[in-house]
Amino acid sequence: MSRIESIISELSSISNNPKKAMEDYKKETGKGSVGVMPYYAPEEIIHAAGFLPVGIWGGQKSISKARAYLPPFACSIMQSVMEMQLEGVYDDLEAVLFPVPCDTLKCLSQKWKGTSPVIVFTHPQNRKLEAANKFLAEEYRLVREKLEKILSVQISDEALNNSIEIYNENRKVMREFTDIAANYPNIIDPIKRHAIIKARFFMEKSKHTAMVKELNSELIALPVEAFTGKKVVLTGIMAEPNEVLDILKDNGFAVVADDLAQESRLFRNDVPSGTDPLYRLAKWWQEFDGCSLAVDTKKSRGPMLMDMVKVYKADAVVVCMMKFCDPEEFDYPIYYRQFEEAGIKSLFIEIDLETTSFEQTKTRVQSFSEML
Amino acid sequence: MTDTTNMMAKELLGFYQEELYEEARRAKKEGKLVCWSASVAPSELCVTMDIAMIYPETHAAGIGARKGALDMLEVADEKGYNLDTCSYARVNLGYMELLKEEALTGKTPEKLEKTPAARIPLPDLLITCNNICNTLLKWYENLAVELNIPLIIIDVPFNHTMPIPQYAKDYIAEQFKDAITQLEEICGKKFDYDKFLKVQEQTQRSVAQWNRVASLSSHKPSPLNCFDLFNYMALIVCARSKDYAEITFKKFADELEENLKNGIYAFKGSEQKRVTWEGIAVWPHLGHTFKGLKNLGNIMTGSAYPGLWNLSYTPGDMSSMAEAYTRIYINTCLDNKVKVLSDIISGGKCDGVVYHQNRSCKLMSFLNVETADMLQKENGLPYVSFDGDQTDPRNFAPAQFDTRVQALDEMMKQKEGVSNE
Numbered sequence: 166m167s168r169i170e171s172i173i174s175e176l177s178s179i180s181n182n183p184k185k186a187m188e189d190y191k192k193e194t195g196k197g198s199v200g201v202m203p204y205y206a207p208e209e210i211i212h213a214a215g216f217l218p219v220g221i222w223g224g225q226k227s228i229s230k231a232r233a234y235l236p237p238f239a240c241s242i243m244q245s246v247m248e249m250q251l252e253g254v255y256d257d258l259e260a261v262l263f264p265v266p267c268d269t270l271k272c273l274s275q276k277w278k279g280t281s282p283v284i285v286f287t288h289p290q291n292r293k294l295e296a297a298n299k300f301l302a303e304e305y306r307l308v309r310e311k312l313e314k315i316l317s318v319q320i321s322d323e324a325l326n327n328s329i330e331i332y333n334e335n336r337k338v339m340r341e342f343t344d345i346a347a348n349y350p351n352i353i354d355p356i357k358r359h360a361i362i363k364a365r366f367f368m369e370k371s372k373h374t375a376m377v378k379e380l381n382s383e384l385i386a387l388p389v390e391a392f393t394g395k396k397v398v399l400t401g402i403m404a405e406p407n408e409v410l411d412i413l414k415d416n417g418f419a420v421v422a423d424d425l426a427q428e429s430r431l432f433r434n435d436v437p438s439g440t441d442p443l444y445r446l447a448k449w450w451q452e453f454d455g456c457s458l459a460v461d462t463k464k465s466r467g468p469m470l471m472d473m474v475k476v477y478k479a480d481a482v483v484v485c486m487m488k489f490c491d492p493e494e495f496d497y498p499i500y501y502r503q504f505e506e507a508g509i510k511s512l513f514i515e516i517d518l519e520t521t522s523f524e525q526t527k528t529r530v531q532s533f534s535e536m537l
Numbered sequence: 538m539t540d541t542t543n544m545m546a547k548e549l550l551g552f553y554q555e556e557l558y559e560e561a562r563r564a565k566k567e568g569k570l571v572c573w574s575a576s577v578a579p580s581e582l583c584v585t586m587d588i589a590m591i592y593p594e595t596h597a598a599g600i601g602a603r604k605g606a607l608d609m610l611e612v613a614d615e616k617g618y619n620l621d622t623c624s625y626a627r628v629n630l631g632y633m634e635l636l637k638e639e640a641l642t643g644k645t646p647e648k649l650e651k652t653p654a655a656r657i658p659l660p661d662l663l664i665t666c667n668n669i670c671n672t673l674l675k676w677y678e679n680l681a682v683e684l685n686i687p688l689i690i691i692d693v694p695f696n697h698t699m700p701i702p703q704y705a706k707d708y709i710a711e712q713f714k715d716a717i718t719q720l721e722e723i724c725g726k727k728f729d730y731d732k733f734l735k736v737q738e739q740t741q742r743s744v745a746q747w748n749r750v751a752s753l754s755s756h757k758p759s760p761l762n763c764f765d766l767f768n769y770m771a772l773i774v775c776a777r778s779k780d781y782a783e784i785t786f787k788k789f790a791d792e793l794e795e796n797l798k799n800g801i802y803a804f805k806g807s808e809q810k811r812v813t814w815e816g817i818a819v820w821p822h823l824g825h826t827f828k829g830l831k832n833l834g835n836i837m838t839g840s841a842y843p844g845l846w847n848l849s850y851t852p853g854d855m856s857s858m859a860e861a862y863t864r865i866y867i868n869t870c871l872d873n874k875v876k877v878l879s880d881i882i883s884g885g886k887c888d889g890v891v892y893h894q895n896r897s898c899k900l901m902s903f904l905n906v907e908t909a910d911m912l913q914k915e916n917g918l919p920y921v922s923f924d925g926d927q928t929d930p931r932n933f934a935p936a937q938f939d940t941r942v943q944a945l946d947e948m949m950k951q952k953e954g955v956s957n958e
């Protein structure tokens with residue numbers, strides 16, 4: 166196995182088995198894990214405490230127990246997260262960090278069915294005001310206090326600033342990775358690309374950074390591949406389950422960039438420099454744009470996506486629409502109109518973590534591919 | 538000027554509602570500013586600046602109640618709005634598209650021509666506030682971009698921990714200041730703080746009369762059926778910073794008190810059981826839901842929704858105003874939400890609760906199971922839930938509603954004698 170293959174296979178197996186990753190971490194450090202609900206929680210605080218931040222993104226699942234607690238029109242990812250809460254999947258977590266940037270999450274933050282303590286905090290939405298930074302830094306101060314209490318640790322400013330640097334390094338390496346991967350679509354197919362990124366959620370970040378860095382340098386040593394398929398940019402919350410990415414791959418699509426909440430949105434920007442770490446983390450949220458969950462009176466998402474299409478010479482945008490996700494559904498008509506006006510092609514596919522039949526997606530992707 | 542002194546409350550309600558729309562249309566004609574506003578965004582700021590106000594949620598409810606929603610929903614659908622999103626938003630965004638088309642082509646689209654609700658002008662600016670939901674942020678973002686006009690946001694962060702911390706109030710108060718700066722720029726004139734104080738005082742007088750009306754449902758038998766609040770709500774939304782609301786609610790409260798004195802109650806015949814309604818009205822089927830309960834001899838004496846406008850604060854104190862706008866029960870943690878509802882139920886001496894599982898409104902639906910469970914543990918009262926939607930008529934099944942309220946009725950009657958007094 167080449168070094169590239171072995172790195173990819175290791176990262177893939179981590180992203181497929183978070184439970185094992187948590188156990189390994191415990192064995193190694195004696196410390197447990199803290200869950201991180203979507204979206205945009207300051208994971209760095211958990212990292213600074215020496216615990217493993219673990220991303221909670223649900224999973225492919227049929228929904229049964231959760232039906233009693235959520236109507237069928239709740240988004241697919243939260244249906245699956247609720248199901249897994251009820252199955253006790255998250256009960257090994259020492260705590261769960263719970264941001265509430267949409268109406269669904271506000272409600273879900275009040276009804277955790279697992280046993281771990283939940284730490285809720287609110288992102289401000291009048292984001293461009295200085296007062297918003299102050300508010301959020303204060304929320305983060307409380308998050309830190311609660312974590313310190315639950316985990317019986319002290320989290321110093323120094324440790325936190327150090328963790329921010331480790332995270333920024335990871336973000337930078339991930340940006341490099343997604344750019345490099347765009348040049349090697351045969352080696353880094355959509356599924357591998359996703360797994361390499363997803364492994365971030367279950368690994369101590371400096372370890373992940375080291376592996377991806379090595380992968381990057383192995384890749385750039387190879388000649389850039391000729392690619393005859395079509396290049397696309399993904400946008401949305403996430404592009405799971407793997408069947409969806411499989412269909413893209415089978416139809417000769419390469420993912421050259423993404424605007425997914427589970428992927429690039431997390432590392433598009435660094436945490437800005439400064440001295441007060443909580444303020445720095447708050448400021449990240451102010452500078453972040455182009456996401457349905459970060460209110461933006463200019464709605465820069467459409468123009469941003471069109472830029473990405475240009476920069477990455479993509480043929481189209483694939484809209485990965487999480488079923489019943491209203492923030493994403495509200496953004497769609499606007500950027501869709503902007504795409505139409507600019508002559509940018511887009512394909513709408515529905516993301517449903519419960520479904521096992523992908524025929525519709527397959528047909529849509531196929532006919533789209535023929536159209537391009 | 539029309540003489541309103543001899544009008545009954547009901548006439549005042551109709552009169553002032555029409556007057557508000559007329560004011561907005563007149564403002565537009567005269568080249569003055571019109572603002573579209575979220576229903577519980579602070580009205581004090583724009584009213585101080587003499588900006589004519591339109592409240593799309595109320596307007597959409599009006600379209601829904603007059604059975605005109607489907608046309609607007611269709612326009613939104615064509616624009617790519619998913620059926621899953623809030624139907625108020627879709628009705629309004631559809632309406633906005635038609636107004637825009639009219640402005641661009643000079644021709645009135647057929648759907649706009651025949652829509653049954655009051656004509657409203659396009660806005661010059663927008664103000665929104667997320668104290669009832671974050672959907673109002675997304676919806677107004679879209680209005681702002683589609684119309685290319687300024688949007689003022691008052692963000693009131695979800696209160697996951699009560700009581701409301703000072704730093705949250707500070708953040709909101711800072712936004713009031715920023716909104717004032719924005720308004721000064723948009724209007725090209727200074728903000729008049731003396732007038733602002735008067736507008737705040739007016740708002741408090743309106744709210745006081747509103748609360749006075751709402752409190753009357755505590756009498757048993759009740760002179761007030763809370764279904765009436767769904768109608769009168771239009772003025773606490775659209776005119777609380779003007780005397781229109783105060784005058785109308787005062788009149789209504791006076792009438793109800795007079796009725797009470799004379800032994801005239803809301804329920805003709807004798808009220809059997811009293812229920813709390815949790816959630817928004819089903820506007821396209823308001824009559825059906827009203828009659829469904831009435832035919833069983835039941836009256837609504839509890840409703841938390843009108844309480845959203847219990848915006849009492851100290852005029853002149855920005856922090857106090859911030860608190861009033863953020864403490865709304867659906868913007869707080871589950872424990873507080875349950876506490877507020879519990880008071881509504883006991884205040885209305887209710888025997889049961891009806892939960893509206895609203896297809897359009899995630900925020901007002903996703904905690905219903907837990908809320909109902911906690912309340913029942915506390916007060917032992919029966920409850921039912923039905924599927925509905927505030928303005929998309931397709932998401933409500935009359936037969937299901939009837940079966941559910943009948944079941945509730947039976948459960949309430951079985952508990953005869955143990956009512957919550």
Ligand code: SF4
Binds near residue numbers: 203267
């Ligand atoms: S952002 Fe969308 S997908 Fe995510 S929790 Fe909210 S509604 Fe669900």
Ligand code: SF4
Binds near residue numbers: 673901
């Ligand atoms: S119905 Fe619900 S989602 Fe729609 S505006 Fe009202 S509170 Fe928001």
